[in-house]
Amino acid sequence: MSAAPAVSFRGVGKRFGGRTVVDDLTFDVRPGRIVGLLGRNGAGKTTSLRMLVGLTRPSAGEALVFGHRYADLPDAGRRIGVSMDGIGPLPGASARRELRIWASSLGLPASRADEVLEIVGLSEHAGRKAKGYSTGMRQRLSLATALLADPDLLILDEPANGLDPDGIRWLRDLLRGLADRGRTVVVSSHLLAELEQTVDDIVILQQSLRFSGSLAELTGGGTERLEDRFFELAGSGVGGTHV
Secondary structure, eight states, rough: OOOSSSEEEEEEEEETTTTTEEEEEEEOOTOEEEEEEETTTTHHHHHHHHHHTSOOOSSSEEEEEBBBGOOOGGGGGHHEEOOOOOOOOOOBBBHHHHHHHHHHHHOOTTTTHHHHHTTTTOOGTTTSSGGGGGHHHHHHHHHHHHHHHHOSSEESTTTTTOOOOHHHHHHHHHHHHHHHTOOOOOHHHHSSSHTTTTEEEEEEEESSSEEEEEHHHHHTTSSHHHHHHHHHHHOOOOOOOOO
């Protein structure tokens, strides 16, 4: 018997005024997989992730984590780690202080803050105020926050933004190590070539679902490029607004 989905979207839709952002979205994410969520700006990726973690209410359908709405999931803050825009550093706090505050709120020992700072490569900068960090360092701090409770599921929205090539390679290895330990990762990104080296499964969203399945299935076992298949399924077009 296959394991129950870590993430389930069931007929999920979202409208803002008269505009449909997400339309009848249905797919599952299996545990222990790295899943890439792809779509252009305005395709509904961020909105879908926000609905999944209870930051935005669906207009229709259900977005579930481990069979529950986020708000109804026992110990959700420890089982799910989130890194996305709008969850920024605490005003005036150093990275270490910020992580210790988050650790305390989750019932974790203060020492866990130093452990995740080491994991993300920020130990030498732990005493600096986070507001003075570069974009890449803020990304690492956001990942450290998401990793605090060693969660079963990570939800990452554009985690490679601001990372240099070494940082992107580090992120890839980190995510693969988490999946190898049974964790599930859902990652939204525009970096198709990088995702092709990172993910197990792909979800293509352009308001509605265009594809959900394994990377191997989408690319014919590597005989076609992810980029080519993406444009075939998502259609042509440029521009758009980040949603």
